[in-house]
Amino acid sequence: MQLSFLKCHGSGNDFPLIDARALALSDAEWAGTARALADRAGPVGGDGLLLLTAGDGECAFGMRMFNADGSEAETCLNGLRCVARAGFEALGVDRATVRLKTSRAEVARDAELAPGVVTVRTVVGPNSVAAGDVGLKIGAAQVIEAAVPGLPSARAFTAVAMPNPHLVTFVDHVDEAELVALGSWCEAGPALIPARANVSFVEVRGPADLFVRTFERGVGLTDSCGSAMAASVLAAGLTCRVPFDTQVRVFNKGGMVRGQAHADRVVTISGNASFLYDARVEVDVAAARAVVPVIQARRDDEAAAWSAALAALV
Structure with a gap:
């Protein structure tokens, strides 16, 4: 064909x-x-x-x-x-x-990130912090800055659906080996999260700067994952690391996007296309x-x- x-x-x-x-x-x-x-x-x-x-x-x-x-x-x-x-x-x-x-999704052309870079703004959602919407088979109604029972990691995670499932944890320094090991465990579709999940390690690099590294469901370790960047912006707001309604620069190995989360959990992301x-x-x-x-x-x-x-x- x-x-x-x-x-x-x-x-x-x-x-x-x-x-x-x-x-x-x-x-x-x-x-x-x-x-x-x-x-x-x-x-x-x-x-x-x-x-x-x-x-x-x-x-x-x-x-x-x-x-x-x-x-x-x-x-x-x-x-x-x-x-x-x-x-x-x-x-x-x-x-x-x-x-x-x-x-x-609502999408629109936006001001260029840089000269000659076509930029599109997306409104992300519907979003949810309900554990069931993220696909977690646990007793808790939600997971925000907390350990996930049954997950082979003691780190505190925030679980959000964008609507695809994300587990976000904030770290001082991204350990890629640790990220790959945990992402691979989730990729196997364990009983805890049978539909699998995207796993992101996030560094806070300034008052409104994040660096995101993601093991993406169905892909593996990736230089960039847009929904993971949106999930990280929302998680930063939910955990009070970045105030809601603040424009955030989200960096990854592939580049950078602009993001903003609001108290009603609406997230906008602007990036290149x-x-x-x-x-x-x-x-x-x-x-x-x-x-x-x-x-x-x-x-x-x-x-x-x-x-x-x-x-x-x-």
Whole structure:
């Protein structure tokens, strides 16, 4: 099967993005396509597969996101910004309501993070701090700055659903080996959290600066996870580390976004939606394999603008 795609990234979280509004593949076929195109050892690679899907009476367009292992996520904020931009350009609009797997999102163009960096603002949610919504099988109604019974870590966590599940803990220094060990334990789908969870270690680096490192469900250790950054902003507010209604800079290995959490748990995130190249590729969906893509157009100006923005952050 031949497919056209756009390679894009949000805060270093990179994806092949397919305009699927006129395509009729089954969930199993999309899962196979995701395994083929997002395979880091394959010819494209990515943190997952993004789909721009058709709108309905309430939403201008929709988004689906398949992880690199073929599982489908409830949301992906870094990917949402890229899909939002694709939808804006397809429909000639600057803001929209987007249908997600289990919810909706409000998206709009925003002031540039840096010169030449296309920036999109997303309102994150619906959010929840109910343990059941996070998928935790525990007696407590919620977990905010507390140990999680049964979790192989004595650290204090804050559990939030964005709506995908997140366990956030604040640390003096990120220990990646510890993060990977705990993330891998959650990735196995234990009885404590059978649907798995994203795990983030967060450093507070200033009055309104956070650094986030995440083991992402279905992906592993990633340079960036948009919903984890949003979860970390909310957790910082819930634990009084950063006052609500304060604009926060959230750094990760992929770059930086602007975030803000409010007392009603509404979170907004603004970050880049950078397009890198347009291509076509032959995919064997059943075997989850792809050949080397044919690149049709490169967007070197956007890549250069993002590189300059990263250099300015160092």
